[in-house]
Amino acid sequence: MTNLTRRQSLALLGAAAAAPMIPAxxxxxxxxxxxxxxxxxxxxxxxxxxxxxxxxxxxxxxxxxxxxxxxxxxxxxxxxxxxxxxxxxxxxxxxxxxxxxxxxxxxxxxEEGIDGQKILASVAAFDAGLTSPAMLDGKSYGITQPGSSFHYMGSKIAAKEGVKVSFKPLNKVGAIIGALKSGQIDAWSIVPHIAKGLAGAGKVKIIGNVSDYIPNYxxxxxxxxxxxxxxxxxxxxxxxxxxxxxxxxxxxxxxxxxxxxxxxxxxxxxxxxxxxxxxxxxxxxxxxxxxxxxxxxxxxxxxxxxxxxxxxxxxxxxxxxxxxxxxxxxxxxxxxxx
Structure with missing residues (x-):
């Protein structure tokens, strides 16, 4: 079966019509x-x-x-x-x-049924007991800036678990990744293409799903x-x-x-x-x-x-x-x- 993009399908339809009739x-x-x-x-x-x-x-x-x-x-x-x-x-x-x-x-x-954003722990924090979001109390959580989506996610997760976390503004996603890999921060949440890549390389540990705390986000x-x-x-x-x-x-x-x-x-x-x-x-x-x-x-x-x-x-x-x-x-x- 041939699968066409929408643009290719429209092009085929357009070929059947008179070209001069197509407006710019x-x-x-x-x-x-x-x-x-x-x-x-x-x-x-x-x-x-x-x-x-x-x-x-x-x-x-x-x-x-x-x-x-x-x-x-x-x-x-x-x-x-x-x-x-x-x-x-x-x-x-x-x-x-x-x-x-x-x-x-x-x-x-x-969306329910689609693998979404992940909650991550540094390897050092995981080895010290941060194996689930319920264990976040007193831990540091990476964000770009106060008022960012990372701040929102971390706060919602902490509130649902009844724990307190310390937010660490690091300005850029790359800086957060570096801090998490080196153990300078304990936790973070991020889209799956980054989360799974880091976890697959053994640089971090996945400890939860954002959708469990913020469904239909x-x-x-x-x-x-x-x-x-x-x-x-x-x-x-x-x-x-x-x-x-x-x-x-x-x-x-x-x-x-x-x-x-x-x-x-x-x-x-x-x-x-x-x-x-x-x-x-x-x-x-x-x-x-x-x-x-x-x-x-x-x-x-x-x-x-x-x-x-x-x-x-x-x-x-x-x-x-x-x-x-x-x-x-x-x-x-x-x-x-x-």
């Missing part, structure tokens, strides 16, 4: 900068670029890569980046409150400037259409595995251009496949999860009580999930 994209030549992390969880953007879905919408995309969520939010607010995908952070909420940024959709999600969102959300609707819709097509291809190839083995291998090779690109594909492939969590179809947004995150930020005194869901989100673009 509405935004032909529109240049965009898209913010991303070099994570498998950002694959929808990579697929949309590599398979020409952005180009089909007339969007000339260039990627700007970051090492944490909050700097990406600042780049959106300053206009250095047009659209981005990352976790909700205190910095993003603050910029939304100031009228500078807006969440417009959902991306990576924890909307891990990352699609966001843009408040100006784009309010005044550039057609362009924003074009971006979301292309992004969603990339997500569909990714899910079919590596999450639902309905596209066949050849499509899965092709997807791994595509993602490898952006994730673990410094490693041979033979070494990178397993980690890329391990990172295959659900990216929401149609960029649907889990409203209940976003509201839970806002409630946590308020409980920690990181944002004002007056901040609402509508302050952060313009969900007129996508379907919402409760």
């Amino acid at each position: 994209p509405a935004f032909a030549g529109t240049r965009l900068k898209v913010g991303a992390l070099r994570f498998t969880s950002h694959a929808a953007s990579f697929v949309a670029f590599e398979r020409g879905y952005f180009a089909d919408e007339g969007l000339d995309v260039e990627f700007e890569f970051f090492q944490a969520a909050q700097p990406m939010a600042v780049a959106i607010a300053s206009g250095d980046v047009d659209y981005a995908v990352t976790a909700i952070s205190g910095g993003l909420i603050s910029l939304a409150e100031k009228g500078a940024a807006k969440v417009i959709g959902g991306a990576l999600s924890e 909307q891990v990352t969102t699609v966001f843009t400037s408040a100006n784009n959300a309010a005044n550039e609707r057609a362009k924003t819709e074009a971006f979301l259409r292309a992004f969603s097509m990339g997500a569909d291809d990714f899910n079919a190839a590596l999450v639902d595995k309905t596209a066949g083995d050849e499509a899965a291998t092709e997807m791994v090779n595509l993602i490898h251009k952006y994730v673990y690109a410094d490693k041979p594909i033979e070494k990178a492939e397993k980690s890329i496949r391990n990172g295959a969590m659900r990216i929401n179809a149609g960029a649907a947004l889990n409203k209940a999860s976003v509201m839970d995150q806002l409630d946590w930020f308020k409980s920690e005194g990181m944002i004002k009580d007056s901040v609402t869901y509508e302050t952060l989100v313009d969900d007129s673009y996508v379907k919402t999930i409760m």
Whole structure:
């Protein structure tokens, strides 16, 4: 059976129609900068670029890569980046409150039945008894910045277990990995392509699943400037259409595995251009496949999860009580999930 990408299928359909009737994209030549992390969880953007879905919408995309969520939010607010995908952070909420940024959709999600983010312990801490999240009391937990998704996850895990942890801000994911491997911090939580790779190499120990503590967690969102959300609707819709097509291809190839083995291998090779690109594909492939969590179809947004995150930020005194869901989100673009 031949498995076609959505773009290939559309091309075949288009061949049956008269070529002169096909209009040029509405935004032909529109240049965009898209913010991303070099994570498998950002694959929808990579697929949309590599398979020409952005180009089909007339969007000339260039990627700007970051090492944490909050700097990406600042780049959106300053206009250095047009659209981005990352976790909700205190910095993003603050910029939304100031009228500078807006969440417009959902991306990576924890989903029952799909292997998701892992809770990790350093080898030294594990050997000293940190063999489950219940043993986190008094331990150090790595985060990029206060108010990051790592901070949120660690707090929710600690609260459910009734323990207290000491959060250690280390600014960058790479710095957290180094600190965990060397035993300078005791614990962390991260997406599976990183977690399983580190554990498989014997550098850390997996002691739990984030989904056991935060079910249906909307891990990352699609966001843009408040100006784009309010005044550039057609362009924003074009971006979301292309992004969603990339997500569909990714899910079919590596999450639902309905596209066949050849499509899965092709997807791994595509993602490898952006994730673990410094490693041979033979070494990178397993980690890329391990990172295959659900990216929401149609960029649907889990409203209940976003509201839970806002409630946590308020409980920690990181944002004002007056901040609402509508302050952060313009969900007129996508379907919402409760």
